[in-house]
Amino acid sequence: MIITFDIGGTSIKYGLIDEKKSELTFVERGEVDTDAKVIKGPGILKKVESIIQENQKTYEIKGIAISTAGMVDAQKGSIIYANENIPEYTGMGLKDYYERVFGIPCWMENDVNAAALGEAVFGAAQGAQSALMLTIGTGIGGALIIDEQVYHGYSGSAGEIGYMWLNGKHFENAGSTTALVNYVEGKTSQKGLDGKIIFERAKQGDLMCVEAIDVLCRNIIQGVSNCVCLFNPQVVVLGGGIMAQKEYLEPIMQKYMQEFLNEEMYRSTTLKFATLQNQAGMAGAYVYWCKQEL
Numbered sequence: 390m391i392i393t394f395d396i397g398g399t400s401i402k403y404g405l406i407d408e409k410k411s412e413l414t415f416v417e418r419g420e421v422d423t424d425a426k427v428i429k430g431p432g433i434l435k436k437v438e439s440i441i442q443e444n445q446k447t448y449e450i451k452g453i454a455i456s457t458a459g460m461v462d463a464q465k466g467s468i469i470y471a472n473e474n475i476p477e478y479t480g481m482g483l484k485d486y487y488e489r490v491f492g493i494p495c496w497m498e499n500d501v502n503a504a505a506l507g508e509a510v511f512g513a514a515q516g517a518q519s520a521l522m523l524t525i526g527t528g529i530g531g532a533l534i535i536d537e538q539v540y541h542g543y544s545g546s547a548g549e550i551g552y553m554w555l556n557g558k559h560f561e562n563a564g565s566t567t568a569l570v571n572y573v574e575g576k577t578s579q580k581g582l583d584g585k586i587i588f589e590r591a592k593q594g595d596l597m598c599v600e601a602i603d604v605l606c607r608n609i610i611q612g613v614s615n616c617v618c619l620f621n622p623q624v625v626v627l628g629g630g631i632m633a634q635k636e637y638l639e640p641i642m643q644k645y646m647q648e649f650l651n652e653e654m655y656r657s658t659t660l661k662f663a664t665l666q667n668q669a670g671m672a673g674a675y676v677y678w679c680k681q682e683l
Contacts, residue, residue: 390416390448391678392441395500395670396433396457398425398474403440404671405448408679413511413672416448423475430471430478434486441491453487453495454678456503456670462545463677466497469545496678501530501548502539503673504628504663509534510676512669513661514624521622522663523550525609525629529561533620539677555612564608566631572601584631592637603641610645617650617658628663635662 395402404418421440423433437455444450459471459478466484487495498506505514505522514520514534524530531550533540540547551561562568566584573587574580576597591598613625632638639662647655665672 390450391452391454391675392444392448392450393454393671393675393678394437394440394456395503395667395674396437396455397423397500398458399423401433401436401440402667402671403437403444404668405444405450406675408451408675408683413507413668413675415668415671417444425475425478429476430468430481433475433478434481434483437483438487438490441487450491450493452493452678452682453491454671454674455483455495455497456500456674457483457497458500460546460549461497461499461502463496463498463502463539463541466495494678494682496674496681498539498674498677499532500670502532502541503671503677504665504669505532505534505548505626505673506537506539506676507665507669507672507674508626508628508663509537511672512665513626513663517622517624517659519620519622520624520626521613521616521620522626522628523609523613525565525627525631527565527567529565529612531616533622537676538680550612550616553612553615555608555615560608560612564605564612566629568608569601569605569631572604573598576601588631588634588637602637606638606641607645610642611649613660614646614649614654617654621654622658624659624661626661626663628669632662633666638662 391406391408402420404415460469467482471478484495508514520534522532529551531548553560587598
């Protein structure tokens with residue numbers, strides 16, 4: 390049995406997968422609050438350790454697979470950089486620590502890379518030779534998959550497309566859920582909005598919310614198109630909570646794909662929406678573990 394984790398600033402998801410089976414089937418799943426601002430990086434290390442210990446009482450665990458927020462050195466299994474969402478996380482060597490404590494192999498990947506790998510093997514990009522994945526949330530994350538392998542780049546920061554410049558600002562400041570909320574609140578002076586409220590209002594005919602979503606889609610696809618020009622992926626996968634609004638978003642996204650890409654690029658690039666939802670990170674971490682050990 391492999392225990393797989395998805396460590397974020399808000400929650401830690403975990404699940405157990407039988408490595409002898411080819412399909413993605415969780416024997417058991419759970420979720421706990423990260424409490425990142427309180428317990429910080431060292432506390433998270435111990436919290437994950439206790440989850441493993443508790444599950445060892447029931448299952449024979451042969452490996453630990455981790456998807457985590459932050460920039461990750463996947464080979465060393467350490468955190469290169471983490472922002473203020475998880476204090477004191479930068480520099481932590483999770484792989485070495487858990488292998489020393491439990492005596493079993495541990496492998497880890499960045500959460501967006503892991504989600505993309507999960508979608509490439511089990512989800513929306515299954516069977517594709519190459520795939521670009523974007524996760525749209527508070528910010529924007531990106532990952533490039535080639536032949537079911539994550540492309541990390543020279544120093545491990547390939548896919549950090551949220552920092553790409555778009556119309557005078559970072560892409561994530563133009564195409565994220567945060568950008569959507571800021572747009573509407575700035576135009577209306579209302580506070581306390583979120584993506585769900587904005588989409589509900591748009592569906593009811595609120596023209597300001599309709600306009601805001603259209604602007605968001607235009608910005609997202611403008612960024613996607615820039616990436617397509619560089620990477621030429623077979624499939625582009627859009628993930629993140631807001632992408633649950635597929636029926637509303639897809640026709641708008643396709644309209645802008647056709648506008649921003651030339652005819653050949655548009656014809657050869659398939660736009661899809663993520664299918665694994667909150668299991669993607671755990672699934673991808675499991676895939677990465679298997680690629681290293683099996």
